[in-house]
Amino acid sequence: MTETIFPGPVPVLSELLLISVCILADHYDIFSGHSGWAAAIRDNGVHGTIACFCWAVFCDWRETARDLIQCVVCGLLAMVLDVDHFIAAKTFTLKGAVSHPTRPPLHATSVIPLCASFIYVTSRLLSWKSGTTLAVMLTIAWLSHHIRDGVRRGLWLPPFGSTPPIPFNVYVASTAILPVLFKVMKFYSESFSNISKTVTSEAQHVEISDV
Ligand SMILES: [Zn+2]
Numbered sequence: 001m002t003e004t005i006f007p008g009p010v011p012v013l014s015e016l017l018l019i020s021v022c023i024l025a026d027h028y029d030i031f032s033g034h035s036g037w038a039a040a041i042r043d044n045g046v047h048g049t050i051a052c053f054c055w056a057v058f059c060d061w062r063e064t065a066r067d068l069i070q071c072v073v074c075g076l077l078a079m080v081l082d083v084d085h086f087i088a089a090k091t092f093t094l095k096g097a098v099s100h101p102t103r104p105p106l107h108a109t110s111v112i113p114l115c116a117s118f119i120y121v122t123s124r125l126l127s128w129k130s131g132t133t134l135a136v137m138l139t140i141a142w143l144s145h146h147i148r149d150g151v152r153r154g155l156w157l158p159p160f161g162s163t164p165p166i167p168f169n170v171y172v173a174s175t176a177i178l179p180v181l182f183k184v185m186k187f188y189s190e191s192f193s194n195i196s197k198t199v200t201s202e203a204q205h206v207e208i209s210d211v
Contacts, residue, residue: 007057007183014056015176021049022172026151040094044079047148050175051078051141057179058140058186070137077141081106109146109155112139136186140179147174 007015025046052075059067085097088104105111116135123131146155150166157163166174 008061010061011057011059011183014053015180018050018053018057018179019172019176021046021053022148022175025049026148026171027168037094040082040098044082047082047145048075048079050148051075051144054140054144054175054179055137058136058183070133074137074141077138078145081142081145103153103156106142107146107149107156108158109143110157110160112142112146115142136182140182143178144175147171147178 052071055071055074056067059070061067084104084106085100086092088102089097089100091097116139119131119138120135123129123134147166148171150163151168151171152165154163154165
């Protein structure tokens with residue numbers, strides 16, 4: 001099937017739902033009224049939902065079952081990041097994790113390209129085809145989580161320091177653009193790879209004809 005950059009109905013609907021979740025959950029705070037663990041689970045669920053819709057915008061929906069599973073995995077990757085708070089604080093109490101003075105290591109945005117590159121390079125060495133997808137998925141899931149957390153605390157970019165808190169409108173716009181940006185990069189990298197394959201096979205054809 002010919003690759004196209006124009007999204008189908010599912011990515012467009014997912015983009016609208018993605019923006020709606022950001023606004024309803026974080027501006028109108030429609031799930032408020034909780035405290036303690038309920039508030040933490042609600043907050044973590046919003047991270048997961050946003051990452052899930054980000055993947056729904058990014059993927060091409062050629063295989064619905066596969067794409068749905070990938071949406072769920074992307075959401076889980078965004079949610080699991082908050083376990084980092086408990087590991088850094090060395091406690092399983094919510095109070096201890098929340099009041100820990102320093103930000104946990106996986107909340108450093110500089111860590112994302114390192115982890116994604118590690119997965120990509122390892123998968124290439126092991127000839128594991130899904131490694132590139134996992135590297136992109138991890139980047140989208142964790143970046144969406146960091147951007148949302150950044151509304152309160154800014155992005156943490158060691159060793160360069162931190163940005164100021166992200167304005168709410170910038171958070172919504174960046175979250176909406178994130179999967180579209182990766183979709184465009186995927187389209188051009190696939191187009192480039194198809195062109196180089198065609199050029200290589202034509203060159204081989206010419207060499208064989210010359211013999
Ligand atoms: Zn977080």
